[in-house]
Amino acid sequence: MLVGPWYRWLQPGIPAAGRFSRPIFQKYAASDFVSRFLEEPQRSLIYRDEDFVHEVRANGASVYSLSKKSYVKAQPELRKLFLDVHSRFYLVACELHCDAPGFPSVKREAVCEAGFVIRRRIVRVAPEARQELAEVQRQIAAARARIAKLRGASSFGGRLGRSFNGVCQDKLAKLQEEVKAGQRRLKELRRAEQIRYALEGWVPSQKSADLGAWRAIETEPQIVTEAILPLYPLIPAESDTHHSAHKRSIWFGVVPTSGAATDEGGQPRFDERSVYQVHCFVRRHNPACPKTSARSDCKGELVWSTPTERYQLAAHFDLEGTSNRTVTVQLPDLNALEAQADSLRPGQAAGVRMVSPPGSSLDFKVDGDNTPTLADPKRPRGGASICFFAIPLITIVAMFVLQLFLPIVVSLFQLWFLLLLKFCIPPAFSIDAGLAAAMELEGPELDIEASVQAKIDAQGVLNIGGHTISSVEEFKELLKSKFDEKGDHLHPEVRQGLIDAFGDDLNALGKLALDMATDFSADAPPGLREALEEPDPATAAVKGRLPSVTDKLVYYQRVEPPNL
Structure with missing residues (x-):
């Protein structure tokens, strides 16, 4: 039986609960999600309300709302998978057991092929x-x-x-x-039977790997004609007895949320309107047949899992999804551009070159009232031309057009809710870069030496990790001798001694961490690293008033298997 992993059963690790489970989706917020799964399969993001498909309904709750529509969970509830561009990634995880008393795990050697297929459910109406x-x-x-x-x-x-x-x-x-x-x-x-549900699988075309079509298929076929995605075994180290996959047969695969495959009509394989499910399978290996890399090499029996929960893909411009990865567009400094442009020759600052083929150049003329109009339509279009534009110029014009037409579009089409998608906060304070550079010229070591000397003057000697320091020179020699070969990490005793000695002088300790490349992130006391990372004054006020993307990153707690 191919079921869900034991740590997501209704009663984790209890065989009776595992028999009725199904493969699960695990959500991550980083592109290295496979490495994180291999390290600890239980650690994945908890699903929130945003991870369900919502539908638009009429809104009669408030007379003060800018919109007459509300966004509520669809009935019945559907899982929503965000796209890669939304900084969300998904794995499907399952576990192989023997349908026998005690529900024992099946050894990985008994499997010669493992994979999963993505199918969509459609409704056919007479x-x-x-x-x-x-x-x-x-x-x-x-x-x-x-x-x-x-x-x-x-x-x-x-x-x-x-x-x-x-x-x-x-x-x-x-x-x-x-x-x-x-x-x-x-x-x-x-x-x-006037309304029927149909199950379709994606069958690749023999003409091209990027072409295919959705075809009606059997639920649990023994010969798979659909596009197969691989399942990989999770193999922990033998010595790692604390690993969640220790002595278990757990398999996983990467769930695609986009792709280049289309049908012959150009329709993409995946869209945000269809309802999908994942079906996992393994092939029982025939011991009399040697294993090869080919599929269906031993013609063994295919064991299919119960399908996963149904899901839909998020739209590309889903607001919850796009909020996971904020894109920053830095607008040009007009004063700096004016000064630079005066010192450069024409074309030197061009970041974009636009080439117009012959007969394709758009010519404009200006009427007597200074209104720009297209040239005479009977007149042939201009010849070939090459124009150079600086990227800041394009950015300035684009921002001007946005600011100019946004209120017109909102007012003309009564799209007042669009105002909710704009939020501006002026920075509370900005420091000149030249001043910061001038302050850096003083040298960070002066602060460290002054702090060390002050400690020695106050205490007579300075004890750091069992070493007695009576001068700044002895302090430097101690640091040089206690770094590892790469110069990245300081000896734990000396690091802790520095924390004890300079815990009340975060400025000196922060300078030390920067200058000596000391790694305090591994085992520093709680709160120390945050204290060393001084906020940028130019963005502190803005960050304090905006929601953090890390607020959504809540992980499942590790559960220990029961002692049966």
Whole structure:
């Protein structure tokens, strides 16, 4: 049986709970997620409300909202997988057991092939039922929209008296009954096979690996014609008895959220509208047949898992996804550009070269009222040309166009909710780079030497890691002798001695960490590293008022296997 990993069972490690589990998706926020999984498979991100598919509904909750729509979880709930550009990555993990008393693990040597396929679930509607189905869906959507408005009115008018609330409750009950009636009709159509669910797999084309098509397939075929993605065994070190995969047969694979494959009509394999599931399989190895790298080499039995939970892919411009990776566009300094442009020859500062083929140059002329218009359409287009543009010039014009047309678009099309997508905070303080460079000329070692000398003057001698220091020169010699061969790490006793001696002088300790390349991140006391990292004054106020992307990074706690 190919089930979910033991640490995600309803009762972790209990065989009775494992028999009814299925492969799981594990979410990560870093591109080195495979290495992290190999190190500790249990450590993955906890799913939040944003990790479910939401749908748009009418909003009647607040009269002060800029939007008449609300974003709520879809019914039934669907998992949402973000894209790579959203800085989210996913693995599918499963575990192989023998369907026998005690639910023992199967040795990896008993498997000669492992993989998984991605299938999509679609709904097929009989032609004679399409009109009725559209009408039922419209009625359900309209009833839900009225329910949302009624609930908003009920909460807003709660102080108007019991009679008002009573009327709202009666109408609410009738609307809810309309929704239930529509759902009952959908079930009747499904029982009459007017609505059918179909399972499709992606079958690659023989013409090209990047071409294929979704085809109807069997649920658990013994001959796989679909595109197969590999499952890899998680093999911990024999000596690492604390590893979560110790004496277990855990397999994992990378779940793709994008790809270059399309059908012959150019439609991509993956989109944000379809519902997908992952089906994992392993092939039982025939001991009489030697293992090879080819698939289906021994013709052994394929063992299929229960499909994973259903999921959809996030849209490319999903706001929750794009907020995971903020893109910073630094606008040009106009004063610096003016000074630089005056000292450079024409074309020297060009960062972009635009080449216009013959007959493709766009010529403009200006009317008497200074209105730019296209040239005479009967006149042939301009000849070939090569223009050089500096990147700051393009950035300035693009920012000007954005600032100019944003209020026009919002007002013209009544898109007031777009104002919620803009948020500006002026920096509270900025320090001149020249001043920072001038301060650095004094040399960071002066602060360290002064701090060491002050400690010696105050205490007579300075004890660091069991070593007695009576001068600055002895202090430097101690540091040189206690670094490792690479010069990266200081001896733990000396490091702790420095922390004890300079814990109240963070400036000196911070300078020491920078100058001597001392690594305090491994075993420094809690809070010390944060104290050494002084915030940038130019961005401290902004960061204090903006949400941090690390707020979403909450990991599962490690669970220990039960002693059975």
